[in-house]
Amino acid sequence: MNIIIIEDEKPAARLLQRKLEKLNINVEVMLHSVEESINWFSTNIHPDLIFLDIQLSDGLSFEIFEKINIKSAVIFTTAYDEYALQAFKLNSIDYLLKPIDEEELQVAVSKFKERLPKKETIQLDIDQIKKMFANPTETHFKKRFTIKLGQQLKMINIEDVECFYSENKGTYLHTFENRNYLLDNTLEQLEAELDPKDFYRVSRKFIIPMKSIKEIQMHSNSRLKVVLPSYKEDDVIVSREKVTDFKTWLG
Structure with missing residues (x-):
């Protein structure tokens, strides 16, 4: 199982990597920006699973999907609240709310492993998700x-x-x-x-x-x-x- 982490805060990326290692899961690559991710996906075989932060240092991670046809399963990691996370539920996307709980991480990985033998793919409605995050209201x-x-x-x-x-x-x-x-x-x-x-x-x-x-x-x-x-x-x-x-x- 090939896994990569896309997270702009390197300490957060390393912390997630350590939590995954406790589950006997090795992380192949860690990327830290939209531009770096686009370049990497353009020249490498896509992994089985991506742990993807929403807000990267140079923009929203959704921009990666606009440039590259991602063929990997995605688990979003985010600090957004439950209201905004309706976007994920509507699109059947797994997500982990920061700070990431180890038990919730294990459940998310288990769900992915259940889909892996069936090679199920998730169709991401990026436009719909972007609308949920483009103009977050102050009430959040x-x-x-x-x-x-x-x-x-x-x-x-x-x-x-x-x-x-x-x-x-x-x-x-x-x-x-x-x-x-x-x-x-x-x-x-x-x-x-x-x-x-x-x-x-x-x-x-x-x-x-x-x-x-x-x-x-x-x-x-x-x-x-x-x-x-x-x-x-x-x-x-x-x-x-x-x-x-x-x-x-x-x-």
Whole structure:
């Protein structure tokens, strides 16, 4: 069984590769962009299965299908919410919601293996799927957080968030008023709920909104340090593997 991963974030690609190796599945190739994928498919035998991220560094992965007649089965990996995933259900496409759960990964692979002897192919309605993702509405993303404070509930609007961070196995929301609030969400869950145009996960510990960036400084080992208006408890460091993508996000 030949498998490739197409994922623009190399750490995420390696993590998926390790999870597949636990299932005794070897990944043949890892690709990281639309252009690289088109070039590869143009000159290589198509694999049995592709794990395909939706949003790549140079565009939506659907552009690959517009250039190349892909003959492989596809399991999409995505951080989009359930509403957008209706596109996959309508087209009988397997998908895995990020962060990828190992049990769900095993189920998806098992479904593929069941089809493999029959050599069943999935006809992708790319135009229909693109419509679902071309103009995602703001209602898909988190607008506010409800925080429990004793016997009361406090509403915090997304515009008031200076950053999210993890500490001692907890996840916290930090506001521009220099207040910290404990959340039930993990950073991985938040990453899928926040608008990627406005929020970026700079490291394992921090997610920051673009509007809270006060200053960006050069840091050791080719990393960057982000200075926020009020959060001073720890340095906000952009990990080295994310620097290029972070700069792209900044535009």
